[in-house]
Amino acid sequence: MDTPEYPKAKVFIIVEIIEYVPNSVVIxxxxxxxxxxxxxxxxxxxxxxTEKTSPFDTFIQVIDGKAEVVIDDVSNLLDTGQSIIIPAHCRNAIKANVRFKMISTMIKSGYEDLPV
Structure with missing residues (x-):
């Protein structure tokens, strides 16, 4: 299923466009x-x-609450406003010890010449 993009040329407050849903992760x-x-x-x-790996770097920014980002078995606790880059090809998991919201940005370029 293809997920549509958010409307362009429309002002919004990022933390307000996504709600918390009990017992869920919403994207x-x-x-x-x-x-x-x-x-x-x-x-x-x-x-x-759950733990996964990606062939690309992923930028994570917490916009509400506190997150735990585990990268190659190293736990990183992020508060609102803090960010971290998950390097390509690293095992990672994202956990909510308390509820939180984040922005996830994945850039799928710069790895074209690397061997798989």
Missing amino acids: KTIIKKTTGNVSAVSFDSGEML
């Missing part, structure tokens, strides 16, 4: 292109995105 696509995407994500307390 709202802001921009989706072949070269990358930007998403707003909300996590209810106790929820998580």
Whole structure:
């Protein structure tokens, strides 16, 4: 299923365009292109995105609450306003010890010449 982008040329407050849903992780696509995407994500307390790896760097910025971002078994606790870059090809998981919202930005370029 293709997720539509957020409307262009429309002013919005990022933290207000996504709601918390009990026992859920909610993802709202802001921009989706072949070269990358930007998403707003909300996590209810106790929820998580299971461990995975990505072939691309991912920029995470917490916009409400506190997040735990685990990169190659190293836990990073982020407060509102803090950010971290998850390097390409690193194992990572995102956990909500308390509910939080974040922006996730993945750039899908710069790795074209690297061996797989």
